[in-house]
Amino acid sequence: MDLLLKNISHSYGDTEVLRDISLDIPAGQIVCIVGPSGCGKSTLLRLIGGLEQPDRGQVLQVGSPPPGCLNPLTFVFQDFALLPWRTAAGNVSLVLEDHHLGKKKMQAIIDDVLKRTRLTEFRTALPRQLSGGMKQRVAIARALAVNPSVMLMDEPLSALDAQTRELLMDDIVDLWTRTPFTAVYVTHNLAEAVRLGHRIVVLSRRPGEICEIVDIDRALNRRALGDADLDAQQKYLWSLMRDQAIAADQELLDV
Amino acid sequence: MSDLRPTRPVPFRGGGFSPERKRGVGLLVFVGLIGFLEFGTRVGFITNLTMPRPTDVFWTLVDLWRSGLLWKHLVPSVTRLIVGAILGASAGIGVGILIGLFSFIRAGLVPLVAAIFPIPKIALLPLFVIWFGIDETSKYALIAFGTFTPTVVATYGAVDNVDRGLIRMGQSFGLSWTSLVRKIVFPGALPGILSGLRVSLAIAIILLVAAEMLGAEYGIGAYILEAGSLYDLERLFAGVTILSILGVSVSVLIGQVERIFLGWR
């Protein structure tokens, strides 16, 4: 299933947040969205996921979700959004319970996704007993459990320390390499974008417009840390973003 | 060359502001207070007219128990408390959740709740007697009504405080409305609801006694009223002691419920 964004514009009251965004999100690819703080990345993701409706324009699903898909557009949140009163397994089962799959099937899915995120030993742990990285892995397991066509990830690694982020990026690459999934991945971290993105969309400062789209052809599992090509890409992206970021910063000061 | 500048440890400024479980301190306060009264009445700087001697109160209680009168008073009181409080608290939790969830209901009911909250409910007992008759039902209604308002306020406050991010998450996974309420809103509001219940149930006990004072043959309130009108301080305090024990039991009960359902905190 592909996603197609057609001329999306959105404002909150008098603040125009997004202006005329058109974008194609092809199946099986990770599309990274980068842009200066406050340019409307999270808003765009909420619009794509149907949590809000755009003032103008449309988000279209092209084709139908694969069979066995329980929730086509599935979010992974920056702050994990785990229920603190449920165990790791309980948090995964939360999103399956409404689908009447039967105990056995549900158990099998939970076991499978916890195994894929290397959490099998922590299935009975409560969120407060887990580290930040593990919590985000539970959230990813929960997203995988509904077999989404598109994962919508809003800065999923931003609340984590650099080492954990590195490890979790490897996990995401692993997951994708084994079974390619479609994702829209919002981040302000360019290193993440060049590691995980097949396509990187750079937004301008508010109101967010698409300022450039960069494709990176190299396979995800062949992008190592400190790769010269990727560094060059990252430098290029930074040069695009720096002026926007500086301008955005000035704008806030002017208010 | 040695360093002669003054050296001292960094003063500790942290700590505090986090409730810890301290066993037995509460008990110690009770024992200390009762011991002081006992000592004072025995030595004589507290006269028997101003304060009954704790041991006398204790023997009064024992007599009450032996004569079987204790149960005759306690059973109807506890029944009234349980029935009234369950009715009022469950209605309060239900309405509170509805107020928390629907803006229309909030707009309609919050002013109403604010209007009936400050009414001393005991003033309405005659009204309840006319509506429900002189027997138990009017007492149930009074206690239920008195528990209802504080429970509503605590509950919708608790629902308002549920993390919106969690609700968004539930919606983004396509959870049904009932699942959202049952699995996210209610458990998220439970800590606030339970701490509200502590207050509501204390109010329920106060109303129980008041209702029984105004018209009941048996019940702790009737017992206290009778003792009071005879200036029988031992029996008055025996009744008060029973009430305190009732209050502590309710508090312990809620503590247990919290430990079972809020273990995740």
Ligand SMILES: Nc1ncnc2c1ncn2[C@@H]1O[C@H](COP(=O)(O)OP(=O)(O)OP(=O)(O)O)[C@@H](O)[C@H]1O
């Ligand atoms: N619900 C809302 N109501 C009003 N204004 C909003 C709302 N959500 C976001 N905004 C405003 O819209 C603009 C874009 O916000 P958004 O969160 O999408 O930016 P972002 O690119 O995700 O920023 P960040 O990098 O800080 O996460 C901001 O100026 C923000 O103040």
Ligand SMILES: [Mg+2]
């Ligand atoms: Mg954001």
